Amino acid sequence: MDIRFSAAEEAFRADARAWLEANVPRGPRPAGVDLRERRDYDLAWQRRMFEGGWAGISWPREYGGRGASLMEQVIWYEEYARAGAPEITTTFVGLNHAGPTLIACGSEEQKAYHLPRILRGDVVWCQGFSEPNAGSDLASLQTRAVFDGAELVVSGQKIWTSFGNVAEFQELLVRTDPEAPRHRGISWVICAMDSPGIDIR
Template sequence: MNLDFTPEDELFRAEARDWLNDNVPRDQRPPEDQAMREFDLAWQRCQFDGGWAGVSWPVEYGGRGLSLTEQLIWYEEYARAGGPSSELLFVGCNHAAPTIMARGTQAQKDYHLSRILRGEVAWCQGFSEPNNGSDLGGLRCRAEIDGDHLVVNGSKIWTSGAHLADWQELLVRTDPAAPKHKGISWVICDMRSPGIELRPILIMTAPGHHHFNQVFYTDVRIPLSNVVGEVNDGWNVAMSTLGFERGTASMSEQIRYGAILEKLIEIARERFGKHVLEYDEIGARLAQLRAETQAVRAMTYTTASRVARGMLGSEASITRAFVSQLQQRIRRIAVDVIGPDSIELPDVDPWIRPYLRSYSNTIAAGTSEIQRNIIGERVLGLPR
């Protein structure tokens, strides 16, 4: 991949920078609940109205149809401008939408893609189950075909934002007699369907609020027309979804952490002196992390290059495994830089809550152990 940006790329960068400087919300993003949903949806609508939602989405689906290089530039400028994370919309924009584009019917594309891009709906993910978190092929939430519907019974766990979501990407077992990774279907579930019950899972980062849910399904009826791909071929569809998650979907987060670290270095200089990177143990750690974020930037560019050539495979797990641990190290040193003030947990907090949540980074999107197995077996060719 040519890492030199063209004059046209630089014009695009200037255009993106100007728009972001004028439009990035200056109000703090609410940490939880309905206010957070309204904030994220409003910001997505603002980007859409400004022509910046779906930079690399095909034009026929409402995007601009630009290259991955321009998408990367947008992510870099977004991080530089301090754009909000909008994590409630991550599943819809980066999981469901690309999966529907690649594997969905025309009717599914027509109905869902524009609503996702315009910021009209939020999605959640129904993959993990009790006792089957990392072993996705062992899922037991079942669905029986009844006429032109699936009837779903079972439960999912660790469902981020389920209480705020309109739709869910849901994996169900439609053929219990099939081998482990067969007999699974990927379906679009309306979260307002009768028979869905949500139970909040309280975590240490959100006293008085909740982020995770356990979702119970009791005779939930889902039209067969909501199956993405074919019935019993959901494993292959899910691999497409996880491929997006471990590849292009994570690019913005990889780039954002470089900006987070630079902000932290500014705080360290204010606290310990402008030469902290040269003389202090904290400075040495920050310098090492800065080098690692630059390595991640190179890895992100490599991912974009491979995707552009249709070559992205299991190598994405290398970046995922490295980045998840790098995020934890950055969040950990933030606590050391902030010092005694870190024992506070204010409602609006850019450092301590993310530190507490960073413990989940090496679990979400496949544990570090799963990523290493993928790297060993599929990249290095080692025996199982």
């Protein structure tokens, strides 16, 4: 296997290294339990990457990403680590879960609304997968969702929802077909965290 980098890939590395050296925040990242302070820091860094053209490097260009190849992504993360760039936490779910899911399966309206906001660092997403009686066994999840006219009514409980108290949206897994086998009948739902009835503890 030839894993030598091409001239174009080395040029990509040089660009990434130069940008990171010039832009990585030099001060310490907020520590402790103040998640809003950490959120503000992470979103400011996300905005800086967006303005520099380095946000969503694996996302297709048509959705605002860099369109980087797999090797370019490897190079980017090598340089990112070398530069001591901030660990991605509060923006992780939006960039690496919700965004790619919307790119693959979302409607054009959903893509147009959500993808730019994720890339620009306007919003935080959290993950609503695990449940008290199921843990991370998604085949055992019990949160239900049924349509009431044009509205989807969700009933259930989620746990281990990191950053749920500072997020605008949640990628929520719900059971929409209780008659289906355990590993089927599950839907991925965009849930606004300010929706009526949500209780964050």
